[in-house]
Amino acid sequence: MELNSLTIHQLQEMLAKGEVSSVEITESVLTRIDQVESKVGAYITLDRDNALAQAAEADKQQAFTAARPLAGIPLALKDVVCTEGLRTTSGSKILESFIPPYDATLVTKLKEAGAIILGKLSMDEFAMGSANENCAFGVPHNPWALDHVCGGSSGGSAAAVAADECIASIGSDTGGSIRLPASHCGVVGVKPTYGRVSRYGLIAYASSLDQLGPLTKDVRDAALMLKTISGYDRLDSTSLNLPVPDYVAALDQGVRGMKVGIPKEYFEEGLAPEVEAAVRNTISILEKAGAEIIEVSLPHTSYGVAAYYVIAPAEASSNLARYDGVRFGHRTKDPETLVEMYKKSKSEGFGEEVKRRIMIGTYVLSAGYYDAYYKKALQVRTLIVNDFKAAFAKCDIMVSPVSPSPAWRIGEKDDDPLSVYLSDILTISANLSGVPGLSLPCGFSNEGLPIGLQIQAAHFGEEKLFQAASCLEQELGLAGRKPTAI
Ligand code: GLN
Numbered sequence: 505m506e507l508n509s510l511t512i513h514q515l516q517e518m519l520a521k522g523e524v525s526s527v528e529i530t531e532s533v534l535t536r537i538d539q540v541e542s543k544v545g546a547y548i549t550l551d552r553d554n555a556l557a558q559a560a561e562a563d564k565q566q567a568f569t570a571a572r573p574l575a576g577i578p579l580a581l582k583d584v585v586c587t588e589g590l591r592t593t594s595g596s597k598i599l600e601s602f603i604p605p606y607d608a609t610l611v612t613k614l615k616e617a618g619a620i621i622l623g624k625l626s627m628d629e630f631a632m633g634s635a636n637e638n639c640a641f642g643v644p645h646n647p648w649a650l651d652h653v654c655g656g657s658s659g660g661s662a663a664a665v666a667a668d669e670c671i672a673s674i675g676s677d678t679g680g681s682i683r684l685p686a687s688h689c690g691v692v693g694v695k696p697t698y699g700r701v702s703r704y705g706l707i708a709y710a711s712s713l714d715q716l717g718p719l720t721k722d723v724r725d726a727a728l729m730l731k732t733i734s735g736y737d738r739l740d741s742t743s744l745n746l747p748v749p750d751y752v753a754a755l756d757q758g759v760r761g762m763k764v765g766i767p768k769e770y771f772e773e774g775l776a777p778e779v780e781a782a783v784r785n786t787i788s789i790l791e792k793a794g795a796e797i798i799e800v801s802l803p804h805t806s807y808g809v810a811a812y813y814v815i816a817p818a819e820a821s822s823n824l825a826r827y828d829g830v831r832f833g834h835r836t837k838d839p840e841t842l843v844e845m846y847k848k849s850k851s852e853g854f855g856e857e858v859k860r861r862i863m864i865g866t867y868v869l870s871a872g873y874y875d876a877y878y879k880k881a882l883q884v885r886t887l888i889v890n891d892f893k894a895a896f897a898k899c900d901i902m903v904s905p906v907s908p909s910p911a912w913r914i915g916e917k918d919d920d921p922l923s924v925y926l927s928d929i930l931t932i933s934a935n936l937s938g939v940p941g942l943s944l945p946c947g948f949s950n951e952g953l954p955i956g957l958q959i960q961a962a963h964f965g966e967e968k969l970f971q972a973a974s975c976l977e978q979e980l981g982l983a984g985r986k987p988t989a990i
Contacts, residue, residue, distance in 0.1 A: 507532035526576030546664035575618030580670035583624035598853030608705020626660025647987035655685030662689035680931025687906035687956025698938035699744035702737030710819035727751035760794030765899030782947030814881035821865025
């Protein structure tokens with residue numbers, strides 16, 4: 505076994521016993537990157553020398569203890585979190601040369617825990633997309649089938665973990681962007697409860713929906729990572745001041761007596777039969793393990809996509825107004841007037857999908873249309889919140905597919921943005937309602953592409969996600985399966 509293919513907890517143990525050094529682990533990961541990155545394309549920026557220097561420092565300090573749970577472990581970050589002195593593009597040409605002057609709170613926390621930052625990973629521009637096909641710096645390829653998408657928008661984060669180009673990674677999820685790529689690349693991904701992880705230093709897409717979370721090789725690593733990055737931050741006014749439970753302790757509790765809700769609207773038309781079969785199989789495993797399975801209903805599910813694609817672009821159109829060529833990022837060459845400078849800087853800097861979202865967002869917020877679109881979408885959001893409250897009054901967790909189908913071929917949906925939006929139907933409600941969701945590999949399609957299971961819990965119920973996911977992971981025996989295409 506190469507070191508790069510191991511998990512955080514496996515390497516932690518080896519480091520603590522002095523069996524390996526952080527430099528050895530980091531070199532192993534960098535060698536792997538040299539071998540496969542030209543096929544996968546997961547990274548936007550690789551910080552090779554600095555990573556090795558950090559690893560050498562970690563070895564010198566020998567602080568491989570429980571207090572510094574990530575000491576000496578090389579991780580990589582979606583290029584949406586600010587890293588001091590390290591280029592952060594958000595997948596956009598407009599930020600092609602942006603070097604943040606500060607670290608996001610999440611980055612500070614990872615560094616305090618001893619993690620080594622390898623670099624920044626591919627993503628859809630400003631996290632807008634479901635397949636990572638909208639990145640200004642190229643499309644990453646799915647390590648299980650290189651002509652297929654990785655899922656998005658955190659496609660690079662999922663691909664890098666699946667391809668062992670890092671030990672674990674961070675992604676962001678506004679409408680499914682951690683869970684979808686985790687599902688398509690066969691790794692574990694967690695979207696925490698809104699307010700659980702600080703958004704300070706996260707480049708904003710839709711601020712009322714965005715959350716950062718981990719993508720990992722197994723459930724234990726996800727619990728460990730989430731524990732490290734969670735917690736109150738006075739720099740994020742939406743972060744909640746609640747104690748962070750020991751998620752790792754939840755792993756061995758089993759599911760006996762747990763009430764598992766099956767939302768009937770998540771199994772309706774459009775669901776690929778192989779996805780349904782894999783998910784139904786996990787439901788029977790939960791039942792055998794002692795869980796009680798009940799049917800629940802989320803009656804407003806079908807309105808979720810429409811509401812989301814009003815609310816998210818509305819917030820984005822406001823958040824992205826700051827990229828005006830004056831303070832941040834790209835500025836057009838030799839403009840004749842101020843207005844021309846604004847126009848050309850934005851036209852040259854933003855990609856097609858981002859422009860589409862800004863136009864939608866501006867339109868739904870404009871006088872005369874605000875009530876018909878934005879206000880209506882907010883009302884639908886409240887109905888969805890109420891659906892989740894009613895469902896979680898009856899069950900502890902809900903289990904469903906993550907995506908209606910396995911990953912599609914790169915380019916297949918280029919002319920059909922609407923069908924890409926529709927692929928978010930099973931994930932966006934968690935963002936609209938703020939509840940946490942976890943994606944766990946649960947099977948493979950006939951073509952050999954990974955299929956993910958979604959587990960959702962009530963607000964701040966992450967422990968239950970880990971409890972169920974850990975039980976299923978053991979029963980399914982899929983952790984440790986490696987992609988065959990690279
Ligand atoms: N696919 C959704 C969108 O394009 C969600 C993306 C995300 O979660 N960042 O908006």
